[in-house]
Amino acid sequence: MKGFISGLPKVELHLHIEGTLEPEMLFTIAQKNGVTLPFESIAALRDAYQFNDLQSFLDLYYWGAKVLRTEQDFYDLTFAYLERCHDEHVMHTEIFFDPQSHMQNGVAFATVLNGIDRALQEGKAQWGISSGLILCFLRHLSEASAIETLRQALPYKEKIIAVGLDSSEIGHPPEKFVQVFAMAREAGWPTVAHAGEEGPSENIWRALEDLQVSRIDHGVRCSDDSALVETLRQRYVPLTVCPLSNVKLQVFDDLSQHNIMQLVEQGLCITINSDDPAYLGGYMTANMLAVAETFDVSKAEMARFTERAITASFLPEEEKDVLR
Numbered sequence: 001m002k003g004f005i006s007g008l009p010k011v012e013l014h015l016h017i018e019g020t021l022e023p024e025m026l027f028t029i030a031q032k033n034g035v036t037l038p039f040e041s042i043a044a045l046r047d048a049y050q051f052n053d054l055q056s057f058l059d060l061y062y063w064g065a066k067v068l069r070t071e072q073d074f075y076d077l078t079f080a081y082l083e084r085c086h087d088e089h090v091m092h093t094e095i096f097f098d099p100q101s102h103m104q105n106g107v108a109f110a111t112v113l114n115g116i117d118r119a120l121q122e123g124k125a126q127w128g129i130s131s132g133l134i135l136c137f138l139r140h141l142s143e144a145s146a147i148e149t150l151r152q153a154l155p156y157k158e159k160i161i162a163v164g165l166d167s168s169e170i171g172h173p174p175e176k177f178v179q180v181f182a183m184a185r186e187a188g189w190p191t192v193a194h195a196g197e198e199g200p201s202e203n204i205w206r207a208l209e210d211l212q213v214s215r216i217d218h219g220v221r222c223s224d225d226s227a228l229v230e231t232l233r234q235r236y237v238p239l240t241v242c243p244l245s246n247v248k249l250q251v252f253d254d255l256s257q258h259n260i261m262q263l264v265e266q267g268l269c270i271t272i273n274s275d276d277p278a279y280l281g282g283y284m285t286a287n288m289l290a291v292a293e294t295f296d297v298s299k300a301e302m303a304r305f306t307e308r309a310i311t312a313s314f315l316p317e318e319e320k321d322v323l324r
């Protein structure tokens with residue numbers, strides 16, 4: 001199975017680029033930029049990667065993102081992730097970025113976008129990896145801040161494939177962002193939202209109905225509501241599930257308790273993704289292998305995760321056919 005999963009072509013639809021910042025690069029960039037760190041060593045930083053919920057992770061993740069300052073930093077971060085994609089046979093990846101975090105740190109929107117985009121072009125040229133960028137609003141900030149971010153993104157319309165919503169789910173439900181999501185759809189962007197990760201299944205309904213999203217990120221709490229599961233099945237709404245992330249953030253006690261294969265059996269469009277691989281347990285291969293081994297999934301069934309991810313991607317139909 002290990003050899004099969006390693007070689008299996010993969011598609012990733014839920015990956016935060018800031019969540020690919022490995023401790024080694026974090027330290028190197030911090031030193032270069034003169035950012036002082038509250039950790040003495042790479043080992044001490046790694047030791048801090050023990051989380052009991054989403055917020056305890058986000059606190060460290062936003063702190064880590066503070067070392068990123070220059071266009072080259074964003075290029076290097078993204079290029080290192082794409083090298084990993086190449087090693088792991090990821091053919092296509094749709095990447096979240098959080099411009100508001102960086103703008104709060106005094107980094108311009110253009111610096112972030114141009115650095116990431118240049119690496120994506122290089123990944124396409126060197127390895128043929130296709131990609132798309134998804135601008136995420138931070139849900140712990142105001143809708144006014146999201147609207148201002150959307151305004152700044154408009155000149156880069158062609159470099160962004162969709163708009164999403166991430167950060168602290170509890171206390172910041174989807175309906176807080178109805179207006180900005182309407183504006184994003186008006187501008188021609190499809191939308192996605194993190195919902196039902198550690199927040200209630202009602203957030204999945206609100207993302208579908210109030211934000212009119214095309215995909216749900218995580219969505220695992222849908223199992224609490226059988227009518228919702230039936231709706232997700234009928235509409236074949238993709239869920240971008242992140243198994244190792246869910247265990248690290250204690251959404252499930254351990255992988256054997258995860259509902260991913262139950263949701264597959266119920267006929268939902270379930271994909272496997274890595275979320276924040278530098279912090280939360282591993283990249284695509286590690287996530288797929290953990291699922292295969294924990295649930296004794298056949299090779300044919302594992303290949304269907306890639307097939308569903310192709311279908312669920314924002315690629316044009318003719319490019320999906322090339323991947324199939």
Ligand code: ES4
Pocket residue numbers: 016019054061166167168194197245275276
């Ligand atoms: C995130 Cl795992 C997760 N959930 C919500 N927001 C996020 N941002 C980065 N990782």
Ligand code: ZN
Pocket residue numbers: 014016166194217275
């Ligand atoms: Zn996520």
